Amino acid sequence: MTNSKIELRTVNVTRYITPLREGGSLPALAEANDDFKYVLKFRGAGHGVKALIAELLGGEIARILGLKVPELVFANLDEAFGRSEGDEEIQDLLKGSQGLNLALHFLSGALTFDPIVTQVEERLASKIIWLDAFITNIDRTVKNTNMLIWHKELWLIDHGATFYFHHSWGDWKKAAVSPFPYSKDHVLLPQAAFVEEINSEMVALLSDEKLSEITNLIPTDWLQWEGSEMNVAEIREVYFQFLVLRRNNSNNFVKQIQDARKTLV
Incomplete structure (x- = not known):
């Protein structure tokens, strides 16, 4: 563990890949403008921003304690994002999640x-x-x-x-x-x-x-x-x-x- 100040990067979501339906809040696999894939947690889902706050606090506390957690980033959803999505449930979720969301680096092959x-x-x-x-x-x-x-x-x-x-x-x-x-x-x-x-x-x-x-x-x-x-x-x-x-x-x-x-x- 280092004593450096804790900071999170901010990325812009560029592509919605697929929903991860095993999650109760309907997270998704998405790609961002840094060309990495992320598990995206939406502010428009279930418990809203409180779930994102919990994810943020829990993940970064775990990291301070020396435990391994995928990198957390703030993920920005543009207002035009998801207009072409055919699934109405997902489209509503995307519309309700415009602005700043939270995402975890996708551990491919885990x-x-x-x-x-x-x-x-x-x-x-x-x-x-x-x-x-x-x-x-x-x-x-x-x-x-x-x-x-x-x-x-x-x-x-x-x-x-x-x-x-x-x-x-x-x-x-x-x-x-x-x-x-x-x-x-x-x-x-x-x-x-x-x-x-x-x-x-x-x-x-x-x-x-x-x-x-x-x-x-x-x-x-x-x-x-x-x-x-x-x-x-x-x-x-x-x-x-x-x-x-x-x-x-x-x-x-x-x-x-x-x-x-x-x-x-």
């Missing part, structure tokens, strides 16, 4: 992680389950591992279902200090033998400075929520304070992971 085929080293498994408890990721289960094997290494994808507190935006402070009961369903729970040992290391990597850099990456127009009484700066500050508070109370979810592992014996 295989879906299979826990039966691939054994994950215990410290790596511990770091991944710590990450998922920290960002409240309900999606890394046996049914939906959201991990890929690419060039014989484990890569993490799909963090759009994290930070679910922001869908109700109620008592975010309570959510920040809560344990994470879904750890019991985590695909790597059996291998996560060093969660307590790596806790201080993970906490140290998530400095206030880095957490501020990440929350400052969120585009302003993703924080202009219809019906919200909070302004952009206030919403951004809640995300930052949530991360700080959850980091400072990591023992709460670490203990729950350990308790969940005891039930496996």
Whole structure:
């Protein structure tokens, strides 16, 4: 990990290739003006910009922790994009996603992680389950591992279902200090033998400075929520304070992971 400032590139989407229908929010394989292919996540889908915020925060936090995540980029959709698309559902999605979206670099030839085929080293498994408890990721289960094997290494994808507190935006402070009961369903729970040992290391990597850099990456127009009484700066500050508070109370979810592992014996 380097101490350089976290920045994301911005690309312009030039070609819609195909929908990836295994994703609930109908992501797509697309090509951009840098000639790379990306998995494109749309602001006009499902949970809208909140899913993009979750994807952005979750992915970049994972990267800070030294875990492998495909490069994230902001992906701009021109207003004329998709007019020739024949599928009405996709055309509506594209029209509703004009402007800034989010995309992950496409890992060509990657295989879906299979826990039966691939054994994950215990410290790596511990770091991944710590990450998922920290960002409240309900999606890394046996049914939906959201991990890929690419060039014989484990890569993490799909963090759009994290930070679910922001869908109700109620008592975010309570959510920040809560344990994470879904750890019991985590695909790597059996291998996560060093969660307590790596806790201080993970906490140290998530400095206030880095957490501020990440929350400052969120585009302003993703924080202009219809019906919200909070302004952009206030919403951004809640995300930052949530991360700080959850980091400072990591023992709460670490203990729950350990308790969940005891039930496996």
